[in-house]
Amino acid sequence: MKQAPFIAVEGPIGAGKTTLASMLAEELNLPIIKEIVDENPFLAKFYENMDDWSFQLEMFFLCNRYKQLEDTVTQYIDKGNPVISDYHIYKNLIFGERTLNGTKREKYRQIYHVLTDDLPKPNIILYIKANLDTLLTRIEKRGRPFEEGMDTAYLEQLIKDYDDAMASLAIQEPSTVIITIDGNAVDFVENPEHFTEIVSYIKELMK
Ligand SMILES: Nc1ncnc2c1ncn2[C@@H]1O[C@H](COP(=O)(O)OP(=O)(O)OP(=O)(O)O)[C@@H](O)[C@H]1O
Numbered sequence: 620m621k622q623a624p625f626i627a628v629e630g631p632i633g634a635g636k637t638t639l640a641s642m643l644a645e646e647l648n649l650p651i652i653k654e655i656v657d658e659n660p661f662l663a664k665f666y667e668n669m670d671d672w673s674f675q676l677e678m679f680f681l682c683n684r685y686k687q688l689e690d691t692v693t694q695y696i697d698k699g700n701p702v703i704s705d706y707h708i709y710k711n712l713i714f715g716e717r718t719l720n721g722t723k724r725e726k727y728r729q730i731y732h733v734l735t736d737d738l739p740k741p742n743i744i745l746y747i748k749a750n751l752d753t754l755l756t757r758i759e760k761r762g763r764p765f766e767e768g769m770d771t772a773y774l775e776q777l778i779k780d781y782d783d784a785m786a787s788l789a790i791q792e793p794s795t796v797i798i799t800i801d802g803n804a805v806d807f808v809e810n811p812e813h814f815t816e817i818v819s820y821i822k823e824l825m826k
């Protein structure tokens with residue numbers, strides 16, 4: 620049987636993933652899976668000292684997302700029901716490859732594959748691509764204290780990492796539909812027509 624639509628919204632920090640996923644969930648009446656941010660005990664520490672806290676942080680994200688993915692599969696995918704998420708578990712590799720080094724990176728890679736290789740993954744990805752200025756403006760607008768001094772080189776690198784990751788996902792999983800949204804020009808928050816266009820596109824794909 621063809622897998623039910625499993626939609627993931629992706630993009631670098633502050634691109635608007637949670638915003639778009641929440642708007643689509645409401646419009647299309649879909650259950651939504653959201654990233655755990657506030658209860659993350661390592662995030663603030665990580666932004667203070669990335670080298671010291673990266674492994675703990677990446678493992679925390681991975682364990683949480685693994686649990687959420689397992690639940691998503693049993694509760695929705697196995698039952699043939701569509702679902703939307705404000706991330707793709709692959710983002711663990713995008714961040715892990717960037718923040719970890721040496722043996723920790725290798726161990727983390729292996730754990731990622733052991734945990735996730737046999738699980739269904741999103742079959743539709745909405746990739747919000749945005750430049751540094753747009754991301755910094757949105758991060759500032761959201762105002763999370765621990766993101767205040769965000770290293771622009773880190774963010775700029777992540778923008779490139781996301782581009783590379785989407786290109787390699789397109790090769791690794793050719794059946795996954797990846798829709799790239801120009802997050803600088805397309806404003807689904809302020810412009811209802813832009814949002815309607817995205818909704819029509821998704822509805823077509825879900826038929
Ligand atoms: N298209 C948009 N136009 C203007 N503001 C936006 C747009 N999309 C999101 N925002 C605002 O930008 C901020 C970041 O959005 P959001 O939290 O959805 O990003 P995110 O990609 O989920 O972030 P993170 O990577 O940290 O999880 C929020 O304050 C949100 O209201």
Ligand SMILES: Nc1nc(=O)c2ncn([C@H]3C[C@H](O)[C@@H](CO)O3)c2[nH]1
Nearest residue numbers: 632656676677680710711714718766
């Ligand atoms: N290092 C690292 N690895 C991840 O897997 C990851 N996922 C999200 N984040 C950061 C981005 C936002 O600040 C905040 C909310 O998305 O958490 C991550 N940081």
